[in-house]
Amino acid sequence: MLSKKYRFFLIVNAFLLLLLTVACLFPILNVLAISFSSKAAVSAGQVSIWPVDFTLKSYDYVFNNVSFLTSFIVSIKRVILGVGINMVLSVLVAYPLSKEAQDFGSRTWYAWFFVFTMLFGAGLIPGFLVVKETGIMDSIWALVLPGAIPVFNVLLIMNYMRTLPKALEESSFMDGAGHFRTLWTVYLPLTLPSLATVALFSLVAHWNAWFDGMIYMNRPEHYPLSTYLQSLLQFDSMNQTNMSLEQAKMMQFVSNRTARAAQIFVSALPILLIYPFFQRYFVKGLVVGSVKG
Amino acid sequence: MGTRRRFRRMKRNIPLHVMMIPGIIIVLIYCYIPMIGNVIAFQDFTPLMGFAKAEWVGLDNFQYMMELPSFYQVVWNTVFISIMKIVSGLVAPITVALMLNEVRKSFIKRYVQTVIYMPHFFSWVILGGIVVDILSPSEGLINQIIKAVGFQPISFLSDNTWFPYVMVITNEWKEVGFSTIIYLAALTSIDPTQYEAAVIDGAGRWKQTWHVTLPGIRPTIILLACLSLGNVLNGGFDQVFNMYSPVVYESGDILDTLVYRIGLVDNNYSVATAVGLVKSVVSLVLIGAGYGLAYRFAKYRIF
Known part of the structure; x- marks a missing residue:
């Protein structure tokens, strides 16, 4: 009682x-x-x-906007390409780093090589200049390559792999498999919960990123959605000069403010849709991944 | 160990090195080359001339930075905003985690968690858009309420007294829920027999919280406090950039926004790099100190 x-x-x-x-x-x-x-x-x-x-007039207005739709497609391309590259490279880096230093002597060196980038930021301008010099400005690669190795995600996957019993690897070697095969057939299936978490983190990060689009894309039709939304909110969202006839007609029902609100929600919608599925994974993935092996 | 066995293992480890090659190349190009690129802080760099031909000017850019009329104000703004964020980022999530821990109906707990974790996953573009709307002095919901109660509307985002606090509060709105996760995880690892022992000793709920729960999560609190030291020069670029305007530069301009404006708006690459380099070096020291303390007090290792 x-x-x-x-x-x-x-x-x-x-x-x-x-x-x-x-x-x-x-x-x-x-x-x-x-x-x-x-x-x-x-x-x-x-x-x-x-x-x-x-x-629904404000949404009608948003979906009648050609630049909105183009940037939506840029964002989708970016997410697919970006998450794919993030995942492949993170796993390929995390697996060797998950080995014990006594089995893989160079592990500590490699780990410092990656972790140091978390400790010392190169800074905005030098990073910008390198992107410019590597000739990927104004292309989708500028949004994908500079952040292709999210070190935090690598550490999460690595720590998860370290919680798996070492006997798995040994028995796989007994069967004559090498490291690539062991990673593919033994480690990957067992690491799935952690990979799901990391993939969703990377998806959200790519969907939300706006600053790189703003500084690396010269033409607004190459903007991903977040960058486009940012430019709209920062300036006036209803630039009368490049408005289509249909949009001009809608102006009697839609105001700057309602259109902005609708744009905010269309951009947030994908996150809201995946959130319920995501929520199941991220808590577990995060907590297990942070445990030291 | 025999050389033969060592050789065999080296041979077997070759694929491990191969796996890292793509990652290493990317990190070399997009992280390490820019680090070296910081040399332009000591040059009079223009994009047309390139690194090689640029004139070396020693510490001129740093001197120029120190003589900027707003520089000290910007450093102060950054530290002021970030320290308030760090402190509230410790106190608020711990409080909420302790409160959630006391909830007995699991559906309430789940509902609260679902709602408060959510803002973490929205970008500052979206959240900034929402904040700008609800805080608008003429039409925003908050000021409508303020007016309805009979006060003058406050222009929160263009008032230098309010702006830093709006940054801290809206940052808590975004992050408080997500930050509870780690404390909730720590709370579940407290040994239940400790509570039983406390009850036998006659401790009530408050005493249990004070003498069992808080000491139970103390290592986690200390760890996160140490690690947050590295954020002292991070005012939160995405957040500030999406909410500030020239009228609040006096209280809201932070190092990162200053670097952006000097570098990519005014195209003064060398000075912007100098400011950025100072920030990175000081942050490296702070992060190092933070990890050092975390290792000492909580036996924390990065990898």
Whole structure:
């Protein structure tokens, strides 16, 4: 039987936590409601967290925008290419680093080689100049290659691999397999939970990245979605000069503010969609990966 | 060990070296070459001339940096914002983790976790867009509430007294939930018999929290506090860049935004590199010290 005082504490505690979630969701719901409300209702300040005068006109406006769709496609290309390269290279680096120093003498050297890049940042300008000099400016490679080895992810995979029993490797060698085969047939299947976490982290990172697109892409039609959204929010989102006729007609229903809100949500949607699946993995993947082997 | 066996193992390890080649090439090109590229901080570099022909100017760029009227203000802004973020980034997640730990209904716990982890996965472009909207002095929701209660609207994002605090609070909004994960993991590893022993000694809930729970997660707290030392010069570029404007440079301009503007807006590559290099070197020392302390107090190793 719980004491009265303790039961009171439990209720207050749960109430405070629920309040925290409300505070957390409130700004997001407010902007979501604005995106579904009419121009008039929004400028009259009637919208809080529920759409007033429900309309899809702002979304209609967003999807009629050619540059929005082009940048959406750039983002999808970037995510596929970027996550693919991140995963292949991270696994290829993590596997050798997961070996014991007594079996693989150079391990410590290699590990420092990669970890040092986490400790000392080369800086914005030199990095920018190298991208320029390697001739990948204004191409999708500028968004993918400079960050092709996320060292933090490598360490997560490495630590996960180190929790696997060493006997696995030994028996694989007994069967005559080499390192490549052992990695492919023994380690990869067992590392899947950690790989799923890391792949999702890398996916989110590529989807969200905007700064590289801004500095490496010369033409706006090469912008990934986040960069495009950033440029819209930073400047006026309704540049009258390059507006299509259809968009101009919509202006009587859509305001700068509702269109912005809709754009924010379309960009956030992919993250919201994968989040429920993702959530199951990341906690476990993170916690196991941080345990030292 | 016989040379023969050693040789055999070396031969078997060749694939391990081969596997690393692509990764090493990428890191050499995009991390180590830029590190060497920092030499342009000591040159009068222009893109047309290139490294090789640029004139060496010694410490001129650093002197120019020190003489920038805003330099000390920017350093102060950076340290002020980041230290507030570091402190709140320790206190808030620990509090929330302790509160979550007391929840008995698992569906409440799961719901709270699902909601508060979420903002971590949105970019500052998205969250910045939301913050700019709700804080707008004329139409934003927050100021509508302030006006409804009978106060004057506050332009949070163009007011130098408010701007740094808005950075700290919105940063907590994004990160507090995600940061609880590591504390919650630490909480589950506390031995339940310690609580039983405390109950036998007559300890109530508060005493249990104070004498069992907090000491139980102390190594984790110390570890994260040490590791956060490396962030003292990180004001949070993505966040500030998406919310600031020239009117709040006085309180919100940080080292990274300054480097960006000097380098890529004004195309003054050498000075920007000099500022960036100072930041990187000081950060390296701080990170080193942080890892050193973490190793000493929590036996933490990076790999």
